[in-house]
Amino acid sequence: MSTAYVKCCRLHKWPLFVFSLVSLTGILQAVHSATILQRGYSLKDGDILDSPAGTFHLGFFTSGNSSNRYVGIWERVFSLQTVVWVANRDYPILPELDASLSIAGDGNLALVDSCHRLLWSSNTTLVSPNSTAMLSDYGDLILNNSGATVWESFDHPSDTYLAGMKISLDLITNSNKILTSWKKLDDPSMGNFSLGVTPAAQIILWENGRPRWRSGQWNGQAFIGIPDMVSAASYGFKLSVFIKDGKIYYYTDFNSSHRWVLSSIGTFTHLMYFESTDTWLNLWEAPATECDKYNRCGNYGICSDGAVPFCSCLKGFVPKSSLEWNSGNWSGGCVRRTRVLCESNGMTPDGDVGDVQDRFHLMQGVKLPDFFGRASQVVNVRDCGQFCLKNCSCKAFSFVDAFGCMIWESNLVDINVFRSGGNDLNVRLAASEFTQDDAVTGQKKTMAVYVIVGIVLAGLLSVGCIALIFCKYRRRKVADGNSLIYPGSSRKQVVEAVSPVKEMQGEDKEDKSHEIPHISFRTILAATSYFAGANLLGKGGFGPVYKGTLSGGQEIAVKKLSTGSGQGMEEFKNEVILIAKLQHRNLVRLLGFCTENEDQILVYEYMPNKSLDSFIFESSKKVLLDWEKRLNIIEGIARGLLYLHRDSRLRIIHRDLKASNILLDEDMNPKISDFGLARIFSSDNNETSTRRVVGTYGYMSPEYAMQGIFSVKSDVYSFGVLLLEIISGKKNNTYRHTGLNLSLLAYAWKLWNEENVMGFVDPTISDSCSLDEVSRCINVGLLCVQDRTSDRPSMSSVIVMLESGVSAHTEPMKPTFAFDAVSSDTQSHSYDGRAGLIHEFITILTGR
Ligand SMILES: *[C@@H]1O[C@H](CO)[C@@H](O)[C@H](O)[C@H]1NC(C)=O
Ligand SMILES: *[C@@H]1O[C@H](CO)[C@@H](O)[C@H](O)[C@H]1NC(C)=O
Ligand SMILES: *[C@@H]1O[C@H](CO)[C@@H](O)[C@H](O)[C@H]1NC(C)=O
Numbered sequence: 001m002s003t004a005y006v007k008c009c010r011l012h013k014w015p016l017f018v019f020s021l022v023s024l025t026g027i028l029q030a031v032h033s034a035t036i037l038q039r040g041y042s043l044k045d046g047d048i049l050d051s052p053a054g055t056f057h058l059g060f061f062t063s064g065n066s067s068n069r070y071v072g073i074w075e076r077v078f079s080l081q082t083v084v085w086v087a088n089r090d091y092p093i094l095p096e097l098d099a100s101l102s103i104a105g106d107g108n109l110a111l112v113d114s115c116h117r118l119l120w121s122s123n124t125t126l127v128s129p130n131s132t133a134m135l136s137d138y139g140d141l142i143l144n145n146s147g148a149t150v151w152e153s154f155d156h157p158s159d160t161y162l163a164g165m166k167i168s169l170d171l172i173t174n175s176n177k178i179l180t181s182w183k184k185l186d187d188p189s190m191g192n193f194s195l196g197v198t199p200a201a202q203i204i205l206w207e208n209g210r211p212r213w214r215s216g217q218w219n220g221q222a223f224i225g226i227p228d229m230v231s232a233a234s235y236g237f238k239l240s241v242f243i244k245d246g247k248i249y250y251y252t253d254f255n256s257s258h259r260w261v262l263s264s265i266g267t268f269t270h271l272m273y274f275e276s277t278d279t280w281l282n283l284w285e286a287p288a289t290e291c292d293k294y295n296r297c298g299n300y301g302i303c304s305d306g307a308v309p310f311c312s313c314l315k316g317f318v319p320k321s322s323l324e325w326n327s328g329n330w331s332g333g334c335v336r337r338t339r340v341l342c343e344s345n346g347m348t349p350d351g352d353v354g355d356v357q358d359r360f361h362l363m364q365g366v367k368l369p370d371f372f373g374r375a376s377q378v379v380n381v382r383d384c385g386q387f388c389l390k391n392c393s394c395k396a397f398s399f400v401d402a403f404g405c406m407i408w409e410s411n412l413v414d415i416n417v418f419r420s421g422g423n424d425l426n427v428r429l430a431a432s433e434f435t436q437d438d439a440v441t442g443q444k445k446t447m448a449v450y451v452i453v454g455i456v457l458a459g460l461l462s463v464g465c466i467a468l469i470f471c472k473y474r475r476r477k478v479a480d481g482n483s484l485i486y487p488g489s490s491r492k493q494v495v496e497a498v499s500p501v502k503e504m505q506g507e508d509k510e511d512k513s514h515e516i517p518h519i520s521f522r523t524i525l526a527a528t529s530y531f532a533g534a535n536l537l538g539k540g541g542f543g544p545v546y547k548g549t550l551s552g553g554q555e556i557a558v559k560k561l562s563t564g565s566g567q568g569m570e571e572f573k574n575e576v577i578l579i580a581k582l583q584h585r586n587l588v589r590l591l592g593f594c595t596e597n598e599d600q601i602l603v604y605e606y607m608p609n610k611s612l613d614s615f616i617f618e619s620s621k622k623v624l625l626d627w628e629k630r631l632n633i634i635e636g637i638a639r640g641l642l643y644l645h646r647d648s649r650l651r652i653i654h655r656d657l658k659a660s661n662i663l664l665d666e667d668m669n670p671k672i673s674d675f676g677l678a679r680i681f682s683s684d685n686n687e688t689s690t691r692r693v694v695g696t697y698g699y700m701s702p703e704y705a706m707q708g709i710f711s712v713k714s715d716v717y718s719f720g721v722l723l724l725e726i727i728s729g730k731k732n733n734t735y736r737h738t739g740l741n742l743s744l745l746a747y748a749w750k751l752w753n754e755e756n757v758m759g760f761v762d763p764t765i766s767d768s769c770s771l772d773e774v775s776r777c778i779n780v781g782l783l784c785v786q787d788r789t790s791d792r793p794s795m796s797s798v799i800v801m802l803e804s805g806v807s808a809h810t811e812p813m814k815p816t817f818a819f820d821a822v823s824s825d826t827q828s829h830s831y832d833g834r835a836g837l838i839h840e841f842i843t844i845l846t847g848r
């Protein structure tokens with residue numbers, strides 16, 4: 001104790017209170033690990049206070065290289081990145097000293113070091129000393145006094161906003177600071193950046209008190225200044241507002257999978273937790289570009305990230321100082337070239353001045369300027385324009401459904417032209433600014449009329465065609481009475497036949513919970529180092545796959561779909577949302593998607609063990625998969641496929657099941673990949689690409705390869721081939737048994753009939769396997785690859801046969817289609833038109 005006092009004397013330079021007001025009740029007991037902190041107990045260095053479900057923890061930690069200790073709350077597993085709240089940000093516990101957190105004599109939470117100095121306190125006025133503290137499962141440290149919550153950490157956030165926090169804003173002072181950044185990545189003391197909310201529900205990020213970025217207003221769905229935030233609902237984020245006691249409150253629903261962090265370098269980042277991979281995904285961050293920065297191009301300047309230079313002046317405006325502007329200092333902004341009418345004659349025009357009347361220049365797709373007012377009585381865009389025109393102080397207007405008529409009376413500040421999204425802004429200009437352009441506009445209008453007539457005619461024609469095809473198809477469907485798809489029919493019909501569209505839509509409305517995040521293109525570019533060749537994992541039938549690493553360290557697989565899925569962005573998004581709902585432990589998990597210009601990108605969880613073919617066909621790695629693991633893989637694939645065929649609501653036919661589409665997780669559990677992509681590539685309207693047949697030699701069922709007909713039984717066939725490959729360790733499409741000139745399937749059938757199953761089994765597993773199980777598997781495999789679809793079992797029967805332990809009593813028939821395609825090419829192939837496929841197919845047959 002005496003040495004501590006000596007140290008205290010030397011270190012006593014903080015303006016801290018010596019902790020004397022508190023008389024602690026006797027000697028405090030340590031709690032080690034608990035969910036409630038009561039009077040008489042204290043949390044010492046090393047002790048942890050857990051939330052009831054264990055999602056959050058409160059304890060002591062060291063930040064970075066300094067040995068200073070802090071008390072904070074972290075989420076799930078400790079790392080500096082998961083710390084969401086720090087108590088003693090500016091008063092660390094010095095390395096030489098100890099400290100403890102306890103309920104002080106007055107009932108407040110207090111962090112006191114071994115020199116009796118108060119490092120941090122909840123510092124609230126209490127009537128009774130009878131307090132307890134606990135940590136909620138949403139990360140809120142709550143101080144309860146005689147049954148009421150008197151203090152909570154949610155009201156005093158550090159650098160992290162957690163879903164469920166309420167932000168209150170005093171309507172009179174009109175400013176608040178909710179988050180303050182850390183000084184450095186590893187230094188929790190107060191940094192230069194802070195973040196708050198304005199009464200118009202806009203988030204503002206300040207750097208040393210000056211605006212650095214703003215989100216734009218909340219329109220009920222998203223912040224209008226964040227174009228990447230396609231629909232906030234898909235991020236599980238909803239900002240609600242209520243007013244109470246002269247304060248306006250913003251809050252979000254509790255949701256422990258989301259947090260927003262103000263980083264030490266001044267970016268605001270939205271992170272989402274994925275349970276399946278136990279990682280945090282960075283959904284967006286701002287400011288991310290030059291133009292995201294507040295008023296980058298000055299007043300009346302417009303910032304456009306695609307342009308060189310990115311700053312320009314609004315139409316009718318010129319740089320305030322061309323010298324500064326041309327040297328790249330845009331902060332001075334722009335000024336009006338021609339004074340507007342009411343400014344020049346000092347009066348308000350009454351509306352019928354004719355040609356000289358001021359006019360509005362329309363800018364589309366912009367981040368609306370800061371500081372708007374509302375003309376609440378105006379209900380449409382035309383009246384909004386009239387309203388603005390009549391008042392000389394109105395410099396611009398915009399009509400946005402969520403806000404009504406918005407008008408700007410001060411300088412136009414912080415205008416950013418988005419690449420997609422954004423709103424319309426109408427800027428007031430003198431009539432003379434328009435005269436040069438009018439002739440051109442006139443011509444354009446005439447052109448537009450022709451174009452519109454053309455579009456309408458084309459539309460009528462296609463409606464007719466669709467109606468014809470539809471009737472034809474209906475007849476055929478009735479005649480055949482099953483869901484097989486015929487080569488002549490378009491893919492649109494395929495989709496309808498495979499999945500009952502109406503029923504699906506009905507279900508979707510109810511269930512928005514599985515919505516999938518849109519990940520910004522910038523994030524993807526950064527994660528894959530601009531699709532660097534070194535990150536290429538492979539090329540599948542639908543496009544290349546890249547490995548990526550997000551800024552949080554999470555590894556992802558990025559699939560860039562080959563151009564021409566032929567879908568519009570909206571359709572693509574809808575498909576992705578449907579596919580994302582397919583969740584099963586034997587399916588690869590889709591984490592997000594991205595659309596940018598022509599690119600359509602899917603982001604999957606990354607599977608470190610790569611695909612099954614890299615194991616079963618590689619002599620060096622074969623040994624890693626013993627019989628037990630292989631059986632587990634076979635059963636897993638069967639379950640995943642059954643889910644796709646029957647249990648999922650979409651009834652997906654995979655159409656390209658093969659060893660390279662089976663990925664293995666760290667425990668060698670199989671996960672089917674590329675499912676549902678046939679859907680994305682099938683529901684387009686373009687005739688030439690709708691005839692694409694997707695599949696891989698050796699796995700294609702006879703009816704699919706020859707006639708283009710597919711059904712769930714085509715997948716069963718591919719499964720059968722895959723199963724036999726897993727057992728034999730040999731590829732179907734390259735295998736030719738020495739001397740016998742038989743395909744793998746024919747060879748399996750031959751040995752099966754000779755009752756020599758062990759002759760078929762991969763020698764590396766012949767020791768570890770059981771004859772019973774192997775025979776059962778080969779039997780099932782041979783049943784699956786029978787020629788006639790009706791002879792093949794469904795996936796549910798397959799699973800029953802595989803798992804029941806009862807042998808399948810059915811004898812398989814000889815697979816006559818078991819041609820030996822001697823091709824080393826295991827890539828999927830697509831063909832424009834079935835004729836092409838048959839041609840190639842015949843070439844293979846005759847070429848042997
Ligand atoms: C506690 O709050 C009061 C008033 O808000 C303030 O004056 C005082 O400095 C605070 N004490 C500590 C230890 O922060
Ligand atoms: C403290 O408050 C709790 C209710 O929150 C009550 O049950 C308990 O009796 C109180 N204890 C004292 C000593 O006042
Ligand atoms: C914070 O701002 C001050 C003053 O502008 C500056 O000197 C300091 O370098 C800034 N710190 C960081 C970490 O950016």
Ligand SMILES: *[C@@H]1O[C@H](CO)[C@@H](O)[C@H](O)[C@H]1NC(C)=O
Pocket residue numbers: 324329330331332
């Ligand atoms: C840019 O121009 C403004 C005035 O418009 C001036 O105050 C500022 O110092 C200039 N900045 C630089 C870096 O020259």
Ligand SMILES: *[C@@H]1O[C@H](CO)[C@@H](O)[C@H](O)[C@H]1NC(C)=O
Pocket residue numbers: 348390391392393409
């Ligand atoms: C124009 O707007 C200003 C500011 O809102 C207001 O004070 C003034 O009364 C308005 N003038 C007219 C004619 O509506």
